[in-house]
Amino acid sequence: MPKAFLIDTTRCTACRGCQVGCKEWKNFPAVPTKQRGTHQNPPDLTHYNFKLVRFSERMDAAGKVTWNFFPDQCRHCLEAPCKSGASLEDSIIIDKDTGAVIYTEKTVKEDFETIRSSCPYDIPRKDPKTKRIVKCDMCIDRVKANLLPMCVKSCAMGAMNFGDRAEMLKLAAQRLVAVQKEFPKAQLCDMENVSVIYLITDAPANYHKFAVADASDSTQGAPGMDRQQLLAGMFEPLRRAAKQIQG
Amino acid sequence: MTSPAPASTTASTPASPALRAIEATLTRANAELPALAPLLAAFGPLFAARARLRETAPGWTGPLPAFDAERFCQGVFVLAQMEHGQGFQDMSASLPQAAQHLLPVMAASFPALADELHSLLGAVESGELAPQALAAAAFGQAVAVPGVSAETLAFALSELVRPFVERQAQDLNALTKDVSWRQSMCPVCGGAPGMSVLRRIKDEAEFIQSHGGRRFLRCSCCATEWTMKRVSCPACGCEEPDELVVLHDPTRPFERADACRRCNSFVLCLDTGDMVDVPDVDVAALTLLPLELQAKAQGFAPLAKHPWSEL
Ligand code: SF4
Ligand code: SF4
Ligand code: SF4
Numbered sequence: 001m002p003k004a005f006l007i008d009t010t011r012c013t014a015c016r017g018c019q020v021g022c023k024e025w026k027n028f029p030a031v032p033t034k035q036r037g038t039h040q041n042p043p044d045l046t047h048y049n050f051k052l053v054r055f056s057e058r059m060d061a062a063g064k065v066t067w068n069f070f071p072d073q074c075r076h077c078l079e080a081p082c083k084s085g086a087s088l089e090d091s092i093i094i095d096k097d098t099g100a101v102i103y104t105e106k107t108v109k110e111d112f113e114t115i116r117s118s119c120p121y122d123i124p125r126k127d128p129k130t131k132r133i134v135k136c137d138m139c140i141d142r143v144k145a146n147l148l149p150m151c152v153k154s155c156a157m158g159a160m161n162f163g164d165r166a167e168m169l170k171l172a173a174q175r176l177v178a179v180q181k182e183f184p185k186a187q188l189c190d191m192e193n194v195s196v197i198y199l200i201t202d203a204p205a206n207y208h209k210f211a212v213a214d215a216s217d218s219t220q221g222a223p224g225m226d227r228q229q230l231l232a233g234m235f236e237p238l239r240r241a242a243k244q245i246q247g
Numbered sequence: 248m249t250s251p252a253p254a255s256t257t258a259s260t261p262a263s264p265a266l267r268a269i270e271a272t273l274t275r276a277n278a279e280l281p282a283l284a285p286l287l288a289a290f291g292p293l294f295a296a297r298a299r300l301r302e303t304a305p306g307w308t309g310p311l312p313a314f315d316a317e318r319f320c321q322g323v324f325v326l327a328q329m330e331h332g333q334g335f336q337d338m339s340a341s342l343p344q345a346a347q348h349l350l351p352v353m354a355a356s357f358p359a360l361a362d363e364l365h366s367l368l369g370a371v372e373s374g375e376l377a378p379q380a381l382a383a384a385a386f387g388q389a390v391a392v393p394g395v396s397a398e399t400l401a402f403a404l405s406e407l408v409r410p411f412v413e414r415q416a417q418d419l420n421a422l423t424k425d426v427s428w429r430q431s432m433c434p435v436c437g438g439a440p441g442m443s444v445l446r447r448i449k450d451e452a453e454f455i456q457s458h459g460g461r462r463f464l465r466c467s468c469c470a471t472e473w474t475m476k477r478v479s480c481p482a483c484g485c486e487e488p489d490e491l492v493v494l495h496d497p498t499r500p501f502e503r504a505d506a507c508r509r510c511n512s513f514v515l516c517l518d519t520g521d522m523v524d525v526p527d528v529d530v531a532a533l534t535l536l537p538l539e540l541q542a543k544a545q546g547f548a549p550l551a552k553h554p555w556s557e558l
Contacts, residue, residue, distance in 0.1 A: 146526075153521050157456065
């Protein structure tokens with residue numbers, strides 16, 4: 001049965017347990033970093049950081065400060081634009097059971113920039129050592145063994161939820177109604193297109209540039225189409241052409 | 248031995264969540280524990296048949312019995328509070344039809360008992376064994392049925408009434424909501440726990456969600472679950488870390504037997520805290536058989552037996 005995450009940012013305290021849990025489970029080494037005056041550390045996703053808690057501090061006109069936390073990761077898109085951007089059939093595969101979008105060792109043969117720019121959420125990274133393109137794999141090893149993804153297990157605040165998609169959609173709808181009482185503008189990001197659904201209370205751009213796929217500022221001349229649809233549409237013919245050439 | 252039939256094959260309506268969980272747990276257990284396949288093939292269809300009966304069973308009819316929260320807190324379980332100690336409501340009217348559903352499933356699952364189970368079904372269908380007598384026999388009264396041994400009769404009838412008992416218990420358990428119960432026996436019927444489960448409980452009101460889940464004991468008679476302190480022996484209350492032993496297989500970290508050196512008892516435990524899909528507990532109890540045997544071999548006694556414990 002397809003799985004989904006609900007990331008309820010209203011419960012997130014930015015403890016970064018999920019970020020550390022992910023790294024530990026994957027056995028990734030520490031990456032050198034430095035103090036840049038923010039708790040967001042490292043500054044961006046890397047080939048050793050598939051999960052990153054983003055911090056965004058804002059002050060409105062009235063001088064009220066809000067601090068938004070966004071535990072960023074691959075959204076496991078239902079029609080993954082990154083897969084449409086791939087030239088090989090099996091460099092990026094979809095696990096039928098769970099809906100996880102998995103990058104295989106064949107990603108070494110893909111063009112990194114094409115794959116990265118096809119992702120509306122700017123998720124893929126390249127491992128300079130192995131030359132593979134990498135990202136969150138939904139902890140597919142754990143999920144296949146009926147265990148929760150490590151980031152979900154690590155979250156003590158109940159911000160990270162994981163289960164059957166139908167169940168998560170139900171939970172998302174319930175939480176939205178509850179949260180909207182206090183934050184009328186609360187929304188569920190890109191719910192129809194992704195398996196990792198964020199519940200946020202502020203405008204998406206106040207969390208992260210790529211919090212939602214619709215970056216209307218960066219796509220031109222595609223009325224009614226968000227960036228994700230645009231990219232998916234753009235790469236589909238390319239992929240088909242590549243397939244024809246390769247036979 | 249029959250092949251393991253998917254649990255929902257005989258159901259015409261779409262499978263309920265309970266049936267889906269049974270099926271999913273059986274599939275996973277068959278893949279992970281091939282040595283248990285014959286047992287799973289035998290008991291799987293029985294669990295599914297029981298679940299189907301439970302879903303259509305009438306439950307507690309009429310007003311719920313009088314309930315005194317104060318006496319309950321002192322350890323007087325729901326059925327013990329009834330004036331004449333009647334116990335579960337009479338379910339005999341439902342039993343002949345249930346027997347027609349359940350006994351053939353059991354006969355297919357347990358070929359060695361098939362002849363006796365067919366004789367039993369014959370006696371029910373001919374009216375030779377009246378519904379009242381059937382119910383009485385299920386609750387321990389000595390009843391002789393020609394061609395059926397006392398053991399087979401006890402096994403078959405306890406399985407036959409179980410769905411009705413479980414369904415009534417669900418209704419009775421509503422009485423105990425929000426009242427604390429610290430006993431190791433069932434708050435509804437006073438039965439002993441045959442199994443325990445750690446469950447992840449999501450409480451939106453709580454800021455920090457508990458890690459690792461809460462411990463529930465599960466009644467071996469009516470399947471009611473109630474919470475119990477995590478680090479304590481349910482039989483004698485011992486909380487000494489040195490006396491409490493956890494038996495487990497390192498390759499299956501979510502299964503264990505919680506044993507106590509002080510009173511030499513144990514209860515099986517399934518830790519679902521980190522699981523994506525919570526398994527069906529009856530099927531899970533079956534997959535814990537290797538641990539059950541290990542605990543017994545080390546001299547510990549179970550708080551309650553399972554139908555397969557003596558196989
Ligand atoms: S572990 Fe939970 S609370 Fe902590 S940063 Fe991650 S999502 Fe937020
Ligand atoms: S979020 Fe990006 S990397 Fe993840 S599946 Fe969607 S397109 Fe691919
Ligand atoms: S699902 Fe696993 S790989 Fe993905 S962010 Fe969570 S812990 Fe990391």
